[in-house]
Amino acid sequence: MxxxxxxxxxxxxxxxxxxxxxxxxxxxxxxxxxxxxxxxxxxxxxxxxxxxxxxxxxxxxxxxxxxxxxxxxxxxxxxxxxxxxxxxxxxxxxxxxxxxxxxxxxxxxxxxxxxxxxxxxxxxxxxxxxxxxxxxxxxxxxxxxxxxTQPYADAYRASCVRAGRLPKAPRDPVPEGRVGAAAAIMKMDWDEYVRRVRASRHHDMARSLELIAIARRWFATEASFARFSPEQRKAVAGILGEYQKVGPDLDREWGWFGSMRGAGDFANRIEQNDRSLSKALDSIPSGGEVTRAQYERFCRLFRQAFARSSRTGGVPTATRLLSMKRPDTFLCVCKPNIVQAAKELGFARTTLDLDNYWERVVEPISLSTWYNADKPDHPDGELWEARAAMLDTLFYRP
Missing domain, CATH: 3.30.870.10 (Endonuclease Chain A)
Incomplete structure (x- = not known):
């Protein structure tokens, strides 16, 4: 040799x-x-x-x-x-x-x-x-x-764009098993995303974005969800009653992005300003990357809030809160949109829970071409800041 x-x-x-x-x-x-x-x-x-x-x-x-x-x-x-x-x-x-x-x-x-x-x-x-x-x-x-495969290559390309915005790129850029099923929506570019959002028959885009902007301003102003007024907490939770819509911020349709008025135990926790529920939402940062570890801490604390309840909070109520605080990361998945969300994101709707929501919803969204587009100038910059939550405009079926 x-x-x-x-x-x-x-x-x-x-x-x-x-x-x-x-x-x-x-x-x-x-x-x-x-x-x-x-x-x-x-x-x-x-x-x-x-x-x-x-x-x-x-x-x-x-x-x-x-x-x-x-x-x-x-x-x-x-x-x-x-x-x-x-x-x-x-x-x-x-x-x-x-x-x-x-x-x-x-x-x-x-x-x-x-x-x-x-x-x-x-x-x-x-x-x-x-x-x-x-x-x-x-x-x-x-x-x-x-x-x-081409879906993997598309997801990897999007992950490279995303990695460039993070302080440290993840070791595994494309999580195994989450490529293919959601290929179509992951490959959609920003222009197509905007077109589809604007074409929604069920959302007024401007009013939807105003609602999200108000919620984000509240989170930026207060150090904890526990310090919100009762009406603000109910608005964020999607349970605000008509008679409670006092003032310009509250007088709007807070049922968009998931009305939770039928979730009795959840409404009680919000009404009582449950400490675990507030700590759960406080564990999600108001800006920067949201990590899986932070999401898992949210889930642990969220479940603690229902430890003594006969019915526990689930994906709809949890993701309603998450999407109001971080609409750039989370989509509220609930009854009116779950069928289409499951179809486009590639999961079985009957098996979605808080334990698999991250890999079935957050990861495909975060690896999508439209999601990783550079932030555009006004007015679509506001849409970009809420781009995960605004998928509801594409998935909602009354």
Whole structure:
């Protein structure tokens, strides 16, 4: 077996040579984003045997993921449960002959040129234990992967836009199992979203946005939901009676985005200014990213509010409160909209509960193209701030 030391530019040149020279590619690479080399790589897609790119932290270019759609033996690593999928293995085979480049370099502009990188090039045969082990490693790595469908590629591209706005990108940019069912609504762009919202027969968009703006102003003004007036709490909860609509802020249709007037135990908790209910809503930040951990804390406290009740609060009442505080993140799912929401977001409506609401509703929304559009100028900037809650205009069926 022959061994050579390579630096970044030499790594790139060696990969180009091996791509032409060998019949099979066996790769396991953490990240890929080099446009020129990627174009060259995919002209040899028929040579792929086990070629797997990682997508952790949205570091692989979405163009590379798009290029993998429908490619036999090409994968993205989504099934590596612990740590980070992080190898840099490029191996090639023709019959018994094998070559490999192993080192620090990712398949990126930095890894193949701009960075200070180091690798070794190994050439020999399958009789060399190191080379046969490298081929086996690439095969094992493919087991952490999934073949790329267009819905996955679309969701991944949206996740890259979203990741750019977050202080820290999530390790798993596209949660496993939430791609495909909601493909149509996730692929919708911002212009189509606005058109569909404006075309709603059941919502007055301007008045809907005014209602949300009032609720958000209350949350920005008071440190806790417990400090809201009784009428404000009832308005946010969707249970405000007609005789209680005193003053310009309250005198409007607070039943939009889910009327909860039939939820007796919930109404009692709101009336009594239940401490757990207030703490639950206070646990959701007024701005910035809402994390799953914060949502789960909300759920624990929300359920505590009903510990002594014969009937507990569920998805409609909980998400009504959430959508009023953070309409940019949460959709109130209730009887008038659940059939269409289930159809478009791809879940079974009879099985939706607080435990799976995050992955069935929040995650597909947050990975959608329209959701990750840049905030537009006025007047649609107000709609963008309420874009998750305003899905009700698309899903509502009286």
């Amino acid at each position: 022959n061994v050579e030391f390579l630096e970044a530019n030499a790594i790139r040149l060696r990969l180009r040579r091996y791509m032409e020279e060998y019949d099979e590619f066996h790769w396991a690479v953490a990240w890929g984003s080099h446009p020129g080399m990627a174009k060259r790589l995919f002209t040899h897609r028929s040579k792929f045997r086990n070629v797997t790119f990682g997508v952790a932290f949205s570091q692989t270019d979405p163009d590379v993921v798009d290029a993998l759609v429908g490619v036999a033996n090409g994968y993205v690593a989504t099934k590596f449960a612990g740590g980070t999928y992080h190898p840099k293995i490029y191996s090639f085979r023709t019959g018994r002959r094998v070559a490999a480049v192993v080192g620090s370099a990712n398949f990126t502009g930095g890894g193949l040129g701009a960075n200070l990188e180091a690798a070794v090039a190994l050439t020999g045969t399958m009789d060399d234990p190191a080379l046969s082990d490298i081929i086996a490693f690439a095969r094992t790595s493919a087991g952490y992967g999934r073949q790329v």
